Amino acid sequence: MKISPIPLAVRTTCAYCGVGCGVQATPQADGGILIDGDPSHPANKGKLCVKGSALGDTLDLRGRLLHPQLRGDGGMRQASWDEALERVARGFGEIIAEHGPGAVALYVSGQLLTEDYYVANKLVKGYIGTANIDTNSRLCMSSSVAGHKRAFGADVVPGCYEDFDMADMVVLAGSNAAWCHPVLFQRIARLKERRPEVMVVVVDPRRTATCELADLHLPVRPGTDVWLFNGLLSYLAREGAMDAAYVGSRTTGMAAALAVANIDCADPMEVARVCRVEPAKLLAFYRAFAATGKVVTAYSQGVNQSSAGTDKVNSIINCHLATGRIGKPGMGPFSLTGQPNAMGGREVGGLANMLAAHMELDNQEHRELVQRFWNSPRIADKPGLKAVDLFHAVEQGKVKAVWIIGTNPMVSLPDANQVQRALEKCALVVVSDIMASTDTTAFADVLLPALGWGEKDGTVTNSERCISRQRAFLPAPGEARADWKIICQVAQRMGFDGFGFGAAHEIFDEHARLSSWRNGTGEGCVRRMFDLDGLAGLGAHGYDTLEPVQWPVRRGPTGAAEGTRRIECGGRFVPTAPRAPVHAASAEYPLALNTGRVRDQWHTMTRTGKAPRLAGHVAEAFVDLHPHDALLYGVREGELARVTSAWGSLVARVQHGGGITRGSVFVPIHWNGQTASDARVGALVSPAVDPVSGEPEFKHTPVRVEHFGVSWHGFVLTRRALALDGIAHWTRVQGSGFARYELAGRNAAAARGDWARALLGVGEGEDWLEYEDNAGGVYRAVHLVDDRIEQCVFVSKRPDLPSRAWLSGLFDLDTIASDERAGLLAGGWLGKSADAGPTVCACFGVGLNTLCAAIRARKLTEVSEVTACLKAGGNCGSCVPEIKTLLAEARVAEFMQAG
Ligand SMILES: Nc1nc2c(c(=O)[nH]1)N[C@H]1C(S)=C(S)[C@@H](COP(=O)(O)OP(=O)(O)OC[C@H]3O[C@@H](n4cnc5c(=O)[nH]c(N)nc54)[C@H](O)[C@@H]3O)O[C@H]1N2
């Protein structure tokens, strides 16, 4: 008798956001992987958002980088690991020998595991002897890091997720948590369901999906958060709402911070004017904050990504220090981390101005301690270049070799065209990635294939300081290797000892031991909050079975590891004088460009872009602006617009999302050279940075918006690769078994059969149905192979094309019956099923039109009723805020009709 093995679930952690949800990955008999939430993980207790749920759809090897590649005379060629490692080690070695260690740099990522990060930092700071290692966390968390250090003397988030269950008030400042931290957002939603009196305040210039939960939305003028929170501090002092005992015994600097706040922000009317919010709403916020003890203020990139980002962070923390609401149940300032290991990277000192294990580069005692522990030949003694400066130094030829690991700076850095100039000029560009073709790998001299999520092993730390294991459940594909291994192998070839690690747990052990080494108050000691003493000496088995635990992790009386839920600490007030963004709007660039995320894509789309069910929510790059601004600048919803700043430009489709104030435009960050002809928003973003943290001002660049004239619009759905030469504008997303291209152009020949056949590569005599209306500028054709749809093209003078949803569904069918062919060129079964519209619920593929029709026809008023009818919203819940908006809109429509 054959006994089939029971598939074992591997417990791991999600690859995406800083919520850090536990995931169970169960290999299936058909070779697929079943992904569900880990009920035992404290971050999510079994829940996953739509991106986490779709992780299984991103694991195929399409487009993966599977072998090392080297640039030669004829372009890139496959090479052995031996050759590639040698080229990197020798290249770095020669440049260091000739120009000194400062002529090389690493640029790494908050998506690396702690173990990868640890060895990268050790190599650069302890062995090469420069601090030129920076990370994309500079673009993300560095203002929070700087703010924490100024206030707490260490980079700590005092609270934990449980505080969100216990709070009486939750303030979300510059955070679109509904889309960016969905599982945490749902936790707040459950709190509100249980206790409707809990007040939720959202501070965001846009009316985002997060506002669905808000009792109060403050649509502040971009960049004015310091005014808002200084005004709050001033109000708290005036109203006697401070915790005098706490301020007196646990804090310093209150008088100076308050004096600065009082200069510009003592008058709520004036603050309301500057922030452009209704005075009554501002006062409602101030009153509620003063009157409520259990307040959590969570913040993300609307706060960090600003030239005043560090001050924004401290202006928030000041209000929590003033009220003594730090690290106690249900209260505290809470920095939401972006990437899965944004926090872990900071623990190992992955930023150019930090040393390992929360020690400081500019402190001699700290440097000596780390160097002695590493027994390293040298130690960097001055801060290295921060991300934006680093790529300027590359362009200036000061840095001649750069190794980019796990990040895509051609897309994600500000002034991204400058990054291109820098990489073109750089003598040696090494890129470690999991994908072969990204905007950044295109400039590599050496490409190193890394193991991806599901293949690699290590640890990550989430927003609440919780360390969890990522575990492998897939074999290594091709010749890919773990990032830590690649780094160690280069280090060894450069002649350095100290990198002989055989497995990830050995690196983790060294990291844990360094964190507790001489950590205390005795002779020769340096006291640090970051301490993993309880996790030292785990061994392979202990590491494999490590349960999620929050640092500091010390040893209890029995020697067992004990984590720390909350850190109750005092702190320093920091005076925060408000200031406007660096670049103001002008006659030439009258609008402020705000950039950020959409629900179903992750950054530069190298992974989420693979999952068809994540493609339907937002299928192409857009520029969202207020209808009045659209009128003013001559652009129309559904048509294309060019957005231009002093640094660069892009083309995207105009939309009125309904939530943006006049004077701003919003463009998503995700589209890039692989997924669109011209939609890389980084090219437009100003390189202005925060003077303390070096974090770029991603949320505020002056731009203008103009009509992008084309003579035709079209789309193609195809199972084949498309040659896009000569197309003025295109974007692409992945469907199930096909790719969807949105196209627009200026060549009059487009509405003709010979053009369409050439575009799709269709020869004479193939099964080709077409419809042509020359006068109307309409052309449609469908290409079938063995009665199965192979590709189709629809073109029109106007952007009035039929639904892509219905045609997309045909790619799942093996045959198109002959009597059904009639509907093909109409883009739908004539008179039969309706167009589902853009995806709202990605888990069950439920479209906007389907939802609206059901809500109207069946008079639905609750999300639970919608779920009962259509399943929508019943799995991960990421779409619940949008369903609620549709329900509200339907109520308004009905009311208007009745009235
Ligand atoms: N779906 C999805 N989720 C993600 C990611 C992703 O790529 N996709 N990335 C992850 C990462 S790395 C990060 S860092 C986080 C980011 O998470 P968030 O910070 O929540 O996301 P963003 O969309 O960058 O920006 C948040 C909001 O800041 C607002 N904002 C702009 N200017 C201002 C301002 O001056 N003041 C205030 N108060 N608000 C302002 C914007 O309108 C926007 O709605 O998301 C993580 N989660």
Ligand SMILES: Nc1nc2c(c(=O)[nH]1)N[C@H]1C(S)=C(S)[C@@H](COP(=O)(O)OP(=O)(O)OC[C@H]3O[C@@H](n4cnc5c(=O)[nH]c(N)nc54)[C@H](O)[C@@H]3O)O[C@H]1N2
């Ligand atoms: N305009 C604008 N720009 C922004 C932002 C914004 O709000 N507005 N936000 C900024 C923020 S907060 C962030 S965090 C950044 C993110 O920006 P990036 O870090 O550039 O974006 P990702 O697409 O996540 O890039 C990760 C890269 O690593 C690869 N990769 C995935 N897994 C692995 C692995 O295990 N090993 C290796 N070696 N490679 C791997 C992926 O294929 C991809 O190429 O963008 C920043 N840029």
Ligand code: SF4
């Ligand atoms: S909220 Fe979503 S993306 Fe973030 S860790 Fe959880 S499942 Fe992953």
Ligand SMILES: [Mo]
């Ligand atoms: Mo981020």
